[in-house]
Amino acid sequence: MKVGLLDLQAQYAAIGPEIEAQVRRVLASGHYIMGEDVAALEREMAADANLPHAIAVSSGTDALLAALWALGIGPGDEVVTTAMSFFATAGAVARLGATPVFADIDPVTFNLSPASALARVTKRTKAIIPVHLFGRMADLAGLAPAKLPIIEDAAQAVGAPGLGEIGALVTLSFFPSKNLGAAGDAGMVLTRDAELADRTRLYRTHGSRPKYTHHVVGANLRMDTLQAAILRVKRPYLAGWNAKRRANALAYHELLAGTPLVLPHDEPGHVWHHFVVRAPRRDELRAFLREREIETEVYYPLPLHLQPCFPGGKDGDLPESERAAREVLALPVHPDLSPAQLEWVGTSVREFYARGGST
Numbered sequence: 001m002k003v004g005l006l007d008l009q010a011q012y013a014a015i016g017p018e019i020e021a022q023v024r025r026v027l028a029s030g031h032y033i034m035g036e037d038v039a040a041l042e043r044e045m046a047a048d049a050n051l052p053h054a055i056a057v058s059s060g061t062d063a064l065l066a067a068l069w070a071l072g073i074g075p076g077d078e079v080v081t082t083a084m085s086f087f088a089t090a091g092a093v094a095r096l097g098a099t100p101v102f103a104d105i106d107p108v109t110f111n112l113s114p115a116s117a118l119a120r121v122t123k124r125t126k127a128i129i130p131v132h133l134f135g136r137m138a139d140l141a142g143l144a145p146a147k148l149p150i151i152e153d154a155a156q157a158v159g160a161p162g163l164g165e166i167g168a169l170v171t172l173s174f175f176p177s178k179n180l181g182a183a184g185d186a187g188m189v190l191t192r193d194a195e196l197a198d199r200t201r202l203y204r205t206h207g208s209r210p211k212y213t214h215h216v217v218g219a220n221l222r223m224d225t226l227q228a229a230i231l232r233v234k235r236p237y238l239a240g241w242n243a244k245r246r247a248n249a250l251a252y253h254e255l256l257a258g259t260p261l262v263l264p265h266d267e268p269g270h271v272w273h274h275f276v277v278r279a280p281r282r283d284e285l286r287a288f289l290r291e292r293e294i295e296t297e298v299y300y301p302l303p304l305h306l307q308p309c310f311p312g313g314k315d316g317d318l319p320e321s322e323r324a325a326r327e328v329l330a331l332p333v334h335p336d337l338s339p340a341q342l343e344w345v346g347t348s349v350r351e352f353y354a355r356g357g358s359t
Contacts, residue, residue: 001344002293010336022229037228051164053197055189056223060155060173063187064092067151067169070199081129082112083303083321090304102305104318114142132157135273140166156273159238180238186227244335245272255346275333288352297330
């Protein structure tokens with residue numbers, strides 16, 4: 001039985017007519033950049049997050065870039081962040097000439113360890129970027145002693161409650177695989193700070209206000225109107241999709257009980273972007289599941305501090321991040337999984353370990 005890590009075709013089959021109607025409307029309008037669809041999506045997402053400001057941008061990566069710009073971060077500055085995340089978390093820092101400083105993770109949550117992060121704060125540190133990894137909220141209160149601006153990387157936590165309660169800025173990604181996905185790249189910055197919101201909007205349009213008068217050197221970070229229209233169709237479904245993800249995650253706890261896997265815990269606010277386990281003989285298990293047409297993924301196989309583009313890191317610097325890279329495996333948890341597919345994943349994992357791990 002084929003089980004994909006994601007099934008966007010099933011999602012489209014369920015709501016395709018609604019999406020097509022809005023796409024046709026936008027195409028017929030002749031207005032494809034910004035406009036009322038983008039403004040309406042900003043209002044709706046701000047209301048959902050109970051925050052006053054939402055700024056739609058062109059991707060989750062550009063959301064991070066805009067947030068860093070809004071805080072005035074640049075050459076000579078340091079930003080402390082996790083070594084276990086998608087590259088964009090650190091890449092956006094480096095693009096501005098600042099230095100990403102990598103901290104270790106909590107071995108249970110996989111999120112940034114506050115103790116490790118605080119130990120790396122220096123006089124040059126201008127912000128901290130924790131990531132709500134796999135949809136689980138990071139420990140932001142534990143970062144408070146640093147008294148630094150926090151950018152919450154919530155690319156994997158769209159729809160989670162409490163975003164922006166502590167962080168100065170929140171960045172979202174609407175990449176197609178996310179819990180709320182566009183039909184291409186799109187992102188957003190959320191904040192309760194009016195001045196930061198204004199600066200983010202300024203950087204979004206080449207620093208221009210009014211047109212052709214440029215106060216700062218920004219970039220073209222605008223969200224396409226088509227993406228905003230598609231996201232507005234999908235947004236009302238997000239809570240239901242997240243609830244289904246949670247139900248699937250809880251089902252795994254029953255299906256995988258008694259196996260050697262270390263399963264992720266449920267907790268308030270977890271939106272289960274990924275269901276990531278620690279797996280003995282991880283690569284063998286992955287090969288076995290591949291033979292059974294069960295798709296999995298490793299998030300992430302090489303910690304950021306060991307990436308070739310960030311010199312200076314070495315094995316042993318961040319042991320928990322390095323251990324996780326050797327052990328983690330994401331199983332399908334998307335909302336379109338059928339009970340039979342869930343059972344097939346559980347049966348296959350149990351069979352692998354019952355055989356002693358041989359393929």
